[in-house]
Amino acid sequence: MxxxxxxxxxxxxxxxxxxxxxxxxxxxxxxxxxxxxxxxxxxxxxxxxxxxxxxxxxxxxxxxxxxxxxxxxxxxxxxxxxxxxxxxxxxxxxxxxxxxxxxxxxxxxxxxxxxxxxxxxxxxxxxxxxxxxxxxxxxxxxxxxxxxxxxxxxxCYCENCEKAFREWLKNKYKTLDALNDAWNTPFWSHTFYDWDEIVLPNALTEYQYGSKKSQLPGISLDYMRFNSDxxxxxxxxxxxxxxxxxxxxxxxxxxxxxxxxxxxxxxxxxxxxxxxxxxxxxxxxxxxxxxxxxxxxxxxxxxxxxxxxxxxxxxxxxxxxxxxxxxxxxxxxxxxxxxxxxxxxxxxxxxxxxxxxxxxxxxxxxxxxxxxxxxxxxxxxxxxxxxxKDNTLGGKAHAECAIIFDWDNWWALEDTPGIPDTVKYLDEVLKYYRALYESSISVDIIGSEDDLSKYKLVIAPTYYMVCENTVKRFEEYVEKGGNLIFTFISGYVDENGHILRGGYPGTLKKLIGARIEETDQLYENMESFECEGVRIPEKIVESHNSFKYKGTEYPAHIVCDIVYPEEAEALAGFMSDFYKGQPAITKNCLGKGCTYYVATSSEARFYAEFIADICDYAGIKDVFDKAPVPVNSWNGIEIAARDKGDIRIYYIINHTNEEKELEFPYEGEELLSQEKVIKGQKLKLSPVDVKLIKVASRD
Ligand SMILES: [Zn+2]
CATH class of the missing domain: 3.20.20.80 (Glycosidases)
Incomplete structure (x- = not known):
């Protein structure tokens, strides 16, 4: 660089x-x-x-x-x-x-x-x-x-920021009618008649009782965009x-x-x-x-x-x-x-x-x-x-899999009343990332606007906010053979935070091939609280639901979307409550590719199994060019790779305090010791050790 x-x-x-x-x-x-x-x-x-x-x-x-x-x-x-x-x-x-x-x-x-x-x-x-x-x-x-x-x-919430916010809004919406529509201001008599009536959303205005959720999500979402800008x-x-x-x-x-x-x-x-x-x-x-x-x-x-x-x-x-x-x-x-x-x-x-x-x-x-x-x-x-020297400089990861991470989606998802406080966007993204990481599969973290065509699999966790042009690109991607995973609470709102018409998952329905009628929010280890006249007297340790995937039962956490498949097929069903038997995971094929919907949140062993299956189906290999196997108990060895032309440099990192051994599948040179590595050699890694192996040919 x-x-x-x-x-x-x-x-x-x-x-x-x-x-x-x-x-x-x-x-x-x-x-x-x-x-x-x-x-x-x-x-x-x-x-x-x-x-x-x-x-x-x-x-x-x-x-x-x-x-x-x-x-x-x-x-x-x-x-x-x-x-x-x-x-x-x-x-x-x-x-x-x-x-x-x-x-x-x-x-x-x-x-x-x-x-x-x-x-x-x-x-x-x-x-x-x-x-x-x-x-x-x-x-x-x-x-x-x-x-x-x-x-x-x-x-900042000062008067200069307030004035600048109004200018930012004028530039974005041009007219107050457009702004009132975007924020759905008829609700609670919020209609604005003059730009000067708009004030910054903070504890004095739209956030009451110390809540982190805005009472007018539209203004708050725009404020977050404005503040970042x-x-x-x-x-x-x-x-x-x-x-x-x-x-x-x-x-x-x-x-x-x-x-x-x-x-x-x-x-x-x-x-x-x-x-x-x-x-x-x-x-x-x-x-x-x-x-x-x-x-x-x-x-x-x-x-x-x-x-x-x-x-x-x-x-x-x-x-x-x-x-x-x-x-x-x-x-x-x-x-x-x-x-x-x-x-x-x-x-x-x-x-x-x-x-x-x-x-x-x-x-x-x-x-x-x-x-x-x-x-x-x-x-x-x-x-x-x-x-x-310059051996590693400029190398790039070769990823066939991508995870979408979008700030607008993050802000809208976590700032809107009604979405449970237990939904944490970053946590949901990390659950999928972890399964790929522990399987030594290269991943790119991308935005919704980025090119999808180079990936065999794209994962969009809790893809709550959906823009119209993004849907078209997703559909084209799947029709041409791409694989997409969406997870619970996806396809609810447009870029203004307005509910997409026709029920959930809104404009993602063609891809997902199912409709979502209701979402059950699960009480899990809630401490007692009192809010707006509702009092939970003591700790609730109510359970989660569960679902069976390929014969194994996994817990369902946080929420359960109640899914009614139309074109989609069910890959797993919930095991209890009134929606027992409704799908917890669906698959829907469109053109040459497929879309999966995971209607709940679970634990690492589920993601390991599920991601290995989807990667296998999509033809995604790990950094050693092998089909992934589920990693239910990670051994603490990270393996990543960067490519420079035909040369690939492997980074093998021992995250444990124990001696580890790893069979290396190629001939290469360990750059830190400058020792040759023979194909199939059992590499010894001392605690917290690192090896960098340069491989010219992966035959
Ligand atoms: Zn300021």
Whole structure:
């Protein structure tokens, strides 16, 4: 991704905040960091107060000195724009920059990630600083990419946002009639007669009794879209300011996993290289970590991304922050590379002397020593990455299976009253992803608008919100031989959140070949509650339902859609209650392909069985070109692959603390040890170990 900048290996390094240190310490760092194998540092992420100490004063002298030292030490630079926390003088002089929170409280100066995205002050000063930085450093050849702001997020409910929201709505709907129709405002006398009557949906308006569900889902869905767009505009403001000085500058911003607040798929269109910050904890399941990497990779059509941050050891923001055990930092690094990362970067290079992140892990800890466990592990990985050279750079996953992940659907599904609180979009997506991951099947995470034709199977979990043109594309895909899986509560509403006419699953009915008349929401382990006059006196541990698939009984959780097949055939039926015998899974063929509908949520052993069957039917192979078998008890070995032309690199990762063995089916070369691998060789994997095997031919 940075070949033109002379980069021919995985870049290794991360956030460096020397503003907090004296010259002597900085000079020590210039020796220690290259010693650890660091060849890139991210500078200037939170330096606004230093760069602009007063409204008309810009002072880059300290940053110049840091850039000079870093350059002399032979390191590349990922250059921050410093706009994720504004100076105190700015908040005092221009209070429009302060956010108003969900409860309607005007905030004061403090924390970070704190600017109102529609503040005229912020929109003036942040791109101005970005432009000045670009002007100042445009000839600094070792800057490989511009890192705009930091971990964008949050929301604001101030008057400027309210005004901007009305403009956004005017642009979208053109007329109030169209808006009133889209939001179904005759309900509860919500008709708007003037744009100025529209107020932002928050705790003071449409969210009552501390509920997370909006009483006017249409306005809330539009607000979420608007808020994401507003913050994206902040990114675009800065990017365009940089480009006005450096037309070919590469720009990114560090994203955060499956982050609900921002529609990253829309953001990705404006970003040159996707990048993100990964902070797995000891309780993070391996499939979730892999999913997050693949979600980010999918934003730019499968191109390699930057792992912008991870901790070398410990984080600081959880109630309990446990250490990464020996070997775990290396393992997490290769998991990122296995799923498409072409940089391995950390927060942070040196542990802060005070403040919120002083206990966050770093390559150089408070002792300043180069013989700590962490420094030694970082240095060892640095050596490995040097030896890997460009072997893995640019490789892409070859996936025959995709999972659709859409922010609009996520927002609408979880924000609408009547959809049970127990429905969690991300959880449902992960259930399917996990079955594929543990079977070593490559998966792309895509959006509804992406090209489906290259996949043999597309899974759209809880595909609640359906756009008309998407349905046509789905139908074409299936008719030409594609296989689709939908799951419960799919096909309910259109892009405005209006119920699709004619009953569920609305416009997906031709594909699914069945109608869904009712949905039973299951009580499961509910604590006592009282709401609107309804009181549940004590804990309800009522059961789930169950269904039988291929002779095995599986639990049905969360909801049971009551399905009446028309063209579809039933593959499994519910086992109790008044809808006993109604299908829990259906299959409907259209043209050369088939659509499956799973009317409930279950547990891992069901997904393992079901996904293996569908993959077998669809002709999907695992990364070893074998037909998948159900993985009911995963052995803890992750196997992923990236292709570069005819060459495939296998990443074999032991997620357990035990010795493992794996028979490798091809001849190849293990890149970390540079040892030959013979076809059929039993590879020995020590605890948390990783092997990278380059295979030229898979005969
Ligand atoms: Zn605001």
């Amino acid at each position: 940075f070949e033109e900048k002379g980069v021919n290996k995985i870049l290794y390094g991360g956030d460096y905040n020397p503003e907090q240190w004296d010259e002597e310490t900085r000079d020590e760092d210039m020796v220690l960091l290259p010693k650890a194998g660091v060849d890139i540092v991210t500078l200037n992420v939170f330096s606004w107060a230093k760069l602009q100490p007063a409204e008309k004063v810009y002072d880059f002298s300290d940053l110049d000195s840091i850039v000079k030292k870093v350059t002399a030490a032979g390191m590349k630079i990922c250059m921050g724009t410093a706009t994720a926390a504004y100076p105190a003088w700015m908040a005092k002089k221009y209070p429009d920059i302060l956010r108003v929170d969900f409860e309607g409280r005007k905030l004061k100066f403090g924390k970070r990630h704190n600017a109102c995205p529609n503040s005229p002050t912020y929109r003036k000063f942040s791109p101005h600083l970005a432009r000045k930085l670009a002007e100042h450093y445009k000839n600094q050849d070792n800057i490989v990419i511009w890192h705009i702001n930091n971990e964008y997020g949050g929301s 507003s913050i994206l505009q902040n990114y675009i403001d800065e990017r365009d300011a940089i480009r006005s000085e450096i037309p070919d500058a590469l720009c990114t911003t560090n994203m955060m996993n499956a982050f609900k607040g921002l529609d990253y798929r829309k953001w990705a269109k404006e970003i040159d290289i996707a990048s993100w910050d990964n902070y797995p904890q000891r309780f993070t399941e391996p499939h979730y970590d892999a999913f997050a990497h693949e979600l980010i990779r999918g934003l730019k059509g499968g191109k390699p991304f930057m792992l912008m941050e991870q901790s070398p050891s410990v984080t600081n923001w959880l109630p309990i922050n446990s250490l990464k055990r020996p070997g775990e930092m290396r393992r997490y690094s290769y998991v990122a590379a296995a799923h498409g990362a072409d940089t391995i970067m950390f927060f942070q290079m040196r542990q802060a002397p005070a403040s919120a992140e002083m206990y966050h892990g770093a390559i150089i800890d408070h002792s300043g020593r180069d013989d700590t466990r962490i420094f030694k592990e970082i240095s060892a990985l640095g050596e490995e990455l040097k030896a890997l």
